[in-house]
Structure formats: structure tokens, C-alpha cells
Amino acid sequence: MKIEQIYTGCLAQGAYYITSGNEAAIIDPMRETQPYLDRLERDNVKLRYIFETHFHADFVSGHVDLANKTGAGIIYGPNASADFKHISAADGQEFPLGTCRIKVLHTPGHTMESTTFLLIDENGKDHAIFSGDTLFIGDVGRPDLAQKAALMTREQLAATLYHSLRTKIMTLPDDVIVYPAHGAGSACGKNMSKETVSTIGEQTRSNYALRADMSESEFVKEVTDGLLPPPTYFGMNVAMNKSGIGSFESVFNQGMRKISAIAFEAVVEETGALILDARPGNVFCHGFVPRSINIGIDGDFAPWVGTLIADVNQPVILVTEPGFEEESVTRLSRVGFDNIVGHLDGGFEAWKNAGYEIDNVYRITATAFAENVKLLRDKVIDVRKESEYEAGHVEEAYCKPLAFINEWIKDINPREHFYLHCAGGYRSMIAASILQARGYRDFTEVEGGFNAIATTNLSQTGFICQGKTLK
Incomplete structure (x- = not known):
């Protein structure tokens, strides 16, 4: 045995x-x-x-x-x-x-x-x-x-x-x-x-x-x-497991369809696909296809896709680093995202080399953040879980967990600048990409997140201010 x-x-x-x-x-x-x-x-x-x-x-x-x-x-x-x-x-x-x-x-x-x-x-x-x-x-x-x-x-x-x-x-x-x-x-x-x-x-x-x-x-x-x-x-995964679904191979073969940079925008428009960029956040921030959502393959990729996109029937088109197409498609299929239209042939570099418009996220180091933020004046949004926030956070920061961004994003004033961070940068880059895809651009993302901020002299606390958390 x-x-x-x-x-x-x-x-x-x-x-x-x-x-x-x-x-x-x-x-x-x-x-x-x-x-x-x-x-x-x-x-x-x-x-x-x-x-x-x-x-x-x-x-x-x-x-x-x-x-x-x-x-x-x-x-x-x-x-x-x-x-x-x-x-x-x-x-x-x-x-x-x-x-x-x-x-x-x-x-x-x-x-x-x-x-x-x-x-x-x-x-x-x-x-x-x-x-x-x-x-x-x-x-x-x-x-x-x-x-x-x-x-x-x-x-x-x-x-x-x-x-x-x-x-x-x-x-x-x-x-x-x-x-x-x-x-x-x-x-x-x-x-x-x-x-x-x-x-x-x-x-x-x-x-x-x-x-x-x-x-x-x-x-x-x-x-x-x-x-x-x-x-x-x-709930959608439960329904899929009760009803029986198509084979993994059929999903995989569709996801491995190559879409050229020239045809990419037309396919997105025709299918209504969400552009999912699976590259690491520290690569994504320097340049990406406009309106892309970044959820890096180097983290809890599939669970975050399921949490934030939610509808497993949503058409998805992938942008990955060359060689990561198969892994990205496989992980998506594991949580029921079977409607993968294909992936950008040659990745972001093909898009960039073709001369198309690119976007980027404004990111600064934790040291620069500590030197420039005015805690009683500037808004700081912490997208970690509440338990992480309660263990220690930047003084006067707002607790807005990434998992609930679809709820709290409507409370953001698009004309008021804010700083954005998580624990190490993975979740805050996801949040940054979602914010920019929905038209919010007046913010600064902090590289290295709270882990890096904690090494600076910036004031931190475990005290929770009234109104600072979002349930």
C-alpha cells in the first residue's frame, strides 16, 4: 500500500x-x-x-x-x-x-x-x-x-x-x-x-x-x-463540480491560441475580454497594455482572479512573460475560468515593439514615501487584510482590503491624491491596475509595501481609528 x-x-x-x-x-x-x-x-x-x-x-x-x-x-x-x-x-x-x-x-x-x-x-x-x-x-x-x-x-x-x-x-x-x-x-x-x-x-x-x-x-x-x-x-465552482464540465484539454488548447499585437485590440473589442496581465508587479508597473488588470503568476494568482473577477464566464485574454502561457492557462482552469480567448503572442514586448500605446503605474520607494507623506494631511490606503492592519499600520492609514475593492472603490474621490500599499507590493499592484482601468489615476503606489515602510522612521501604530476600517 x-x-x-x-x-x-x-x-x-x-x-x-x-x-x-x-x-x-x-x-x-x-x-x-x-x-x-x-x-x-x-x-x-x-x-x-x-x-x-x-x-x-x-x-x-x-x-x-x-x-x-x-x-x-x-x-x-x-x-x-x-x-x-x-x-x-x-x-x-x-x-x-x-x-x-x-x-x-x-x-x-x-x-x-x-x-x-x-x-x-x-x-x-x-x-x-x-x-x-x-x-x-x-x-x-x-x-x-x-x-x-x-x-x-x-x-x-x-x-x-x-x-x-x-x-x-x-x-x-x-x-x-x-x-x-x-x-x-x-x-x-x-x-x-x-x-x-x-x-x-x-x-x-x-x-x-x-x-x-x-x-x-x-x-x-x-x-x-x-x-x-x-x-x-x-458558488460557481460548486455548480461546475455538480454538473460536470468540459475537459481540461479543450480549455487549455483555446487558451494557448496566439493573438498577434495587430489583432489584439480587435479581439478584445469583439469578445469583451478582460485583459489579464500575469507578469510580476515590479515588471508590470513599468509598462502594460492600457486597461490591463495585473494579477501576477508569482503569487496567489488563481484565487485572486476568482475573488476579484468573480464571474467565471468572463472572457479573458492573457498577457504573460514568454514561457508562462501554459502555467497561466492551467491555473485559471483550476478555478473554472474556461473562457480564455487566447494570449498576446510575444507578450508585452511584442505590443511595445509594435508602437502601440502603453500605460504605467506611478511607484515610489518606501523611503521616498516616508520622506514625503504628511500623515495628518495625505490619504494612505492599506489594502492588506484587517488582521494584518490591526497588527500594525501607518498612522492614520485607511484599511481597505483588496478583496473588497469592488465595494470600496466607489468611495474614492478621483480628484484627491492618495498613497497605496499592501504588505510587499503584490496586492497593491493588483489594486493599482484595477483603479487605473476604472479611471482613477491620482495615486502613488509604494514599492515593497508595509514590510519596507516598517524599516523607515515613519510613525506606525496598532491603534484603530474610528472610521478607518472597512468591514
């Missing part, structure tokens, strides 16, 4: 590949199927099952495509209903895999179909659980994503999760390995560890949500406290 965790860092997502004898199972596969097919061929095994812990909200699964290519069955837990052929297994049902078994543990709460899969080894010993979004390392799944579908409040879902954890998970032996679906950086929880594997014993000792003396009411309060609204694209 072998278990391989296949971790996708940009989505903080773990898929799992299990082999026993000449059979294999895959749990929570990513959109692109070729990596799994390569493993099956390498190990000379047949894929028997594709297990899905729940209908994912933060990424599009490759379950249907993988099933079509291998003949494997798609297995969900109880309460699962989808538009494609699948098995909605009963609680306690077991599936043989080589000399092992995989047992269904229905663990509702994150969603009502959420299921943990228990791997029982050839000796009949409980070996590992694949806990999906029910149990993370250091956290548990957020209980607010399935409210509408379940016709329940988040508090009711949290109470359901409390009992799932205590009757199905915490009763397992301490040495059972825990393999979650996500780690730190995912929006599916709020306090996840950077570690991607643990044991039941370690979690019952260290995970705040698994305290033995914790009452249901305490659990509900702690799990629901401080939850930020989920990214808008989450």
Missing part, C-alpha cells in the same frame, strides 16, 4: 493517490488529469475509484474527465446529488482496494454531503483518514459555504460539524494519519497550519476545535467567529 499526497501550492490543495496491489484510488483530483494518468501508467495499476470528499467550492475537480478516461467510478458520501454518473455511498459503506479497504465516514457540517474516507490496511488496522474540508491541520472547515443549499444557518451547520468530529473523527486511534484537503492559504478555513499531514492524537492535543472539554455552543462560537465572506467564485 502506498499513499502519495499531490499538493498544489497555489490553491493550498492536497489530492491523494493510493495504490494497493494492482489497483488505485484518487481522492479530490485537480482539474488536469494527465499527472494522474502518468502515475497509473508508471505503476501499472488500474484506477478503480475517484473519491470526492464533497462538492468543492475553491477549485474545479477533474473527477468527470478522469472517470471518462479511465472507467473509474466516482464516489461521494451521503446526500450527494450530481448531473453525472456517480455513487452516493452510505455511511459506513466499504470499498475494497487491492488488499485494503476504504470506509465511508459521513461527516456533515462543512457541507451536508461532506465525507471523510478512512483507509484500512491489509491487516484490518485503521491507517489514515482523508478528511477533505471537515478537519484541517490546526483548524476545521468553515460552516458557512453551504447555507443556501442546506437551508441551514452557519450556526446550525457548525453544530452539525461539532458532532461529526466528536462521533466520527475523535473516536479514531491516536496514530491514525490525517490527510486534509487544504493547508495554510486556503479560504476554506481560517487558522490552518502550514503542515499538510498530522495524526488524530496530535490534532486532539493541538487543534483548538477538538478540545475534549469544548461544549457545542463554545465550538459554534469559535468556529464562526471572524469568518470573512467567501470569494464570489466559490
Whole structure:
């Protein structure tokens, strides 16, 4: 028996590949199927099952495509209903895999179909659980994503999760390995560890949500406290995962269509495509195609695209550094952005060399910012998360998290100059590109963000002024 965790860092997502004898199972596969097919061929095994812990909200699964290519069955837990052929297994049902078994543990709460899969080894010993979004390392799944579908409040879902954890998970032996679906950086929880594997014993000792003396009411309060609204694209990804979608290859081939600099504007006009520039912000700021939105491939690219563009059906045309076209298209497909019109052939340099109009973002160093800003007079906008802002910020700065820019942008006075920063420059350059694309130009972006500002003598504080935060 072998278990391989296949971790996708940009989505903080773990898929799992299990082999026993000449059979294999895959749990929570990513959109692109070729990596799994390569493993099956390498190990000379047949894929028997594709297990899905729940209908994912933060990424599009490759379950249907993988099933079509291998003949494997798609297995969900109880309460699962989808538009494609699948098995909605009963609680306690077991599936043989080589000399092992995989047992269904229905663990509702994150969603009502959420299921943990228990791997029982050839000796009949409980070996590992694949806990999906029910149990993370250091956290548990957020209980607010399935409210509408379940016709329940988040508090009711949290109470359901409390009992799932205590009757199905915490009763397992301490040495059972825990393999979650996500780690730190995912929006599916709020306090996840950077570690991607643990044991039941370690979690019952260290995970705040698994305290033995914790009452249901305490659990509900702690799990629901401080939850930020989920990214808008989450609901669309759930719908895609329930209905089945086109193959990754079809999306990839369309996205790899080359569009010349000469034809670029006409294609944008004809399709209504959003120009998405995936180059690093420190490159983008010096020159870009006007009206481009910058979300760099070197950061949390796909989650930010899903958060800020929201509509997965929005046509997108890409501008990347040469050689990054494939990665950009692949990452977009993982969060359901299938309407990729193509990419600028030759990247921005081709556009520039053709003599077309270019734009840029006015950026200064943190030292120049510290020397020139007048704190009681000038407006400073900090686009970090509220928790980052509360830990320390430029005195009198406004907290306007990037995730909510589509809400707060209307409050900006286009005739009033302001400074713009985040933690290191990635998010503030995204914000700068959105602002300029919508006609706001009287601002200065600060290179290096608060990390660089903190090294200057500029006054900083952890005190939160009335009216300075945006919920």
C-alpha cells in the first residue's frame, strides 16, 4: 500500500493517490488529469475509484474527465446529488482496494454531503483518514459555504460539524494519519497550519476545535467567529463540480491560441475580454497594455482572479512573460475560468515593439514615501487584510482590503491624491491596475509595501481609528 499526497501550492490543495496491489484510488483530483494518468501508467495499476470528499467550492475537480478516461467510478458520501454518473455511498459503506479497504465516514457540517474516507490496511488496522474540508491541520472547515443549499444557518451547520468530529473523527486511534484537503492559504478555513499531514492524537492535543472539554455552543462560537465572506467564485465552482464540465484539454488548447499585437485590440473589442496581465508587479508597473488588470503568476494568482473577477464566464485574454502561457492557462482552469480567448503572442514586448500605446503605474520607494507623506494631511490606503492592519499600520492609514475593492472603490474621490500599499507590493499592484482601468489615476503606489515602510522612521501604530476600517 502506498499513499502519495499531490499538493498544489497555489490553491493550498492536497489530492491523494493510493495504490494497493494492482489497483488505485484518487481522492479530490485537480482539474488536469494527465499527472494522474502518468502515475497509473508508471505503476501499472488500474484506477478503480475517484473519491470526492464533497462538492468543492475553491477549485474545479477533474473527477468527470478522469472517470471518462479511465472507467473509474466516482464516489461521494451521503446526500450527494450530481448531473453525472456517480455513487452516493452510505455511511459506513466499504470499498475494497487491492488488499485494503476504504470506509465511508459521513461527516456533515462543512457541507451536508461532506465525507471523510478512512483507509484500512491489509491487516484490518485503521491507517489514515482523508478528511477533505471537515478537519484541517490546526483548524476545521468553515460552516458557512453551504447555507443556501442546506437551508441551514452557519450556526446550525457548525453544530452539525461539532458532532461529526466528536462521533466520527475523535473516536479514531491516536496514530491514525490525517490527510486534509487544504493547508495554510486556503479560504476554506481560517487558522490552518502550514503542515499538510498530522495524526488524530496530535490534532486532539493541538487543534483548538477538538478540545475534549469544548461544549457545542463554545465550538459554534469559535468556529464562526471572524469568518470573512467567501470569494464570489466559490458558488460557481460548486455548480461546475455538480454538473460536470468540459475537459481540461479543450480549455487549455483555446487558451494557448496566439493573438498577434495587430489583432489584439480587435479581439478584445469583439469578445469583451478582460485583459489579464500575469507578469510580476515590479515588471508590470513599468509598462502594460492600457486597461490591463495585473494579477501576477508569482503569487496567489488563481484565487485572486476568482475573488476579484468573480464571474467565471468572463472572457479573458492573457498577457504573460514568454514561457508562462501554459502555467497561466492551467491555473485559471483550476478555478473554472474556461473562457480564455487566447494570449498576446510575444507578450508585452511584442505590443511595445509594435508602437502601440502603453500605460504605467506611478511607484515610489518606501523611503521616498516616508520622506514625503504628511500623515495628518495625505490619504494612505492599506489594502492588506484587517488582521494584518490591526497588527500594525501607518498612522492614520485607511484599511481597505483588496478583496473588497469592488465595494470600496466607489468611495474614492478621483480628484484627491492618495498613497497605496499592501504588505510587499503584490496586492497593491493588483489594486493599482484595477483603479487605473476604472479611471482613477491620482495615486502613488509604494514599492515593497508595509514590510519596507516598517524599516523607515515613519510613525506606525496598532491603534484603530474610528472610521478607518472597512468591514
